[in-house]
Amino acid sequence: MVVKKIxxxxxxxxxxxxxxxxxxxxxxxxxxxxxxxxxxxxxTSEIEFGxxxxxxKWERVTQIPQQQIRDALLNLIVYxxxxxxxxxxxxxxxxDTSPSDYDTDSVCRIMVEEMxxxxxxxxxxxxxxxxxxxxxxxxxxxxxxxxxxxxxxxFNVDVDNWVDFFTYTEFVDRDxxxxxxxxxxxxxxxxxxxxxxMLREEGFHLGTGHMGLQRIVKAGRVPPALLQKxxxxxxxxxxxxxxxDSSSSAEWFYVWGLKxxxxxxxxxxxPDKAHLNExxxxxxxxxxxxxxxxxxxxxxxxxxxxVAPDMKFHRSIGEFAGEPYSVTGxxxxxxxxxxxxxxxxxNEEEKQFVRDLMRVPGWIAPREEVTAITEN
Numbered sequence: 001m002v003v004k005k006i007x008x009x010x011x012x013x014x015x016x017x018x019x020x021x022x023x024x025x026x027x028x029x030x031x032x033x034x035x036x037x038x039x040x041x042x043x044t045s046e047i048e049f050g051x052x053x054x055x056x057k058w059e060r061v062t063q064i065p066q067q068q069i070r071d072a073l074l075n076l077i078v079y080x081x082x083x084x085x086x087x088x089x090x091x092x093x094x095x096d097t098s099p100s101d102y103d104t105d106s107v108c109r110i111m112v113e114e115m116x117x118x119x120x121x122x123x124x125x126x127x128x129x130x131x132x133x134x135x136x137x138x139x140x141x142x143x144x145x146x147x148x149x150x151x152x153x154x155f156n157v158d159v160d161n162w163v164d165f166f167t168y169t170e171f172v173d174r175d176x177x178x179x180x181x182x183x184x185x186x187x188x189x190x191x192x193x194x195x196x197x198m199l200r201e202e203g204f205h206l207g208t209g210h211m212g213l214q215r216i217v218k219a220g221r222v223p224p225a226l227l228q229k230x231x232x233x234x235x236x237x238x239x240x241x242x243x244x245d246s247s248s249s250a251e252w253f254y255v256w257g258l259k260x261x262x263x264x265x266x267x268x269x270x271p272d273k274a275h276l277n278e279x280x281x282x283x284x285x286x287x288x289x290x291x292x293x294x295x296x297x298x299x300x301x302x303x304x305x306x307v308a309p310d311m312k313f314h315r316s317i318g319e320f321a322g323e324p325y326s327v328t329g330x331x332x333x334x335x336x337x338x339x340x341x342x343x344x345x346x347n348e349e350e351k352q353f354v355r356d357l358m359r360v361p362g363w364i365a366p367r368e369e370v371t372a373i374t375e376n
Contacts, residue, residue, distance in 0.1 A: 012137050
């Protein structure tokens with residue numbers, strides 16, 4: 001796909017429509033969706049943390065006092081936008097095996113809202129960052145998840161079946177919730193105001209993922225041991241999305257007021273600025289543990305519960321990147337690790353089993369069955 005030069009946001013919209021055609025995106029019942037940039041209200045107009053705390057939030061990029069801060073802000077917005085378009089590319093083929101009309105509507109809504117989130121970030125880039133922003137907004141439509149050219153590794157991984165999808169929306173989208181929450185207190189007002197509408201939409205994605213995994217367990221057609229392998233696959237890459245340990249970038253984002261801690265307004269203690277990514281990752285892990293417990297309650301008696309892999313397992317970013325740790329955290333020899341990884345991640349035969357299962361009616365329980373259990 002060749003994206004034309006972008007001079008106005010209308011030019012970008014034309015390129016966005018071309019991108020939709022280029023990735024062969026077909027969304028029944030959502031063809032009339034009206035994309036728009038949405039800006040919500042803020043709790044305060046003051047910068048809430050960092051060296052500029054107490055000052056008025058910046059309404060325009062030209063008000064930001066240092067070029068370094070402007071560049072860092074641009075980088076944050078680009079990465080956020082890249083994840084949104086990438087997730088649509090990852091999920092675009094799921095409609096061929098949709099288990100119900102409800103699931104068709106759900107995945108279409110999720111893809112539409114992810115596109116709107118990317119639209120939102122490009123609205124900021126084109127209207128706030130001059131020629132550099134226009135170039136970056138164009139490049140967001142040029143990268144492809146299947147070419148391994150998206151900026152973060154998780155968004156180059158195949159989502160080729162509905163077990164992938166529900167696990168992805170439960171855990172990768174949940175990382176997205178954390179990232180959006182941390183940007184919701186940004187010193188750059190247009191970015192902070194973008195987060196409220198995005199977070200509200202993200203809530204549906206998370207609910208879809210969690211209920212989907214519950215429905216899978218309730219139906220009993222996917223062996224729990226195989227579902228555990230998909231959990232291992234997606235949670236390990238979700239841990240990567242919180243960034244490097246002892247990150248100087250995360251520290252500067254905080255010092256400059258661009259990106260806060262999760263639930264920054266509720267944090268009573270002074271930040272450990274050298275370990276902000278570790279704090280977020282640990283809070284995420286604790287949330288995930290509770291979700292897995294609720295999923296495991298639907299397993300038959302005597303079956304081992306679904307658990308989170310150790311945070312050292314199968315990592316590509318940070319202190320444990322490429323290190324041979326098991327799903328339970330033991331360090332292995334490289335040879336033992338290769339054998340272990342083949343045993344605890346979905347293999348090709350298992351992936352084919354799941355792909356074939358997608359054609360079998362009843363492989364996933366209707367949502368009403370899980371809803372009734374949840375309400376009782």
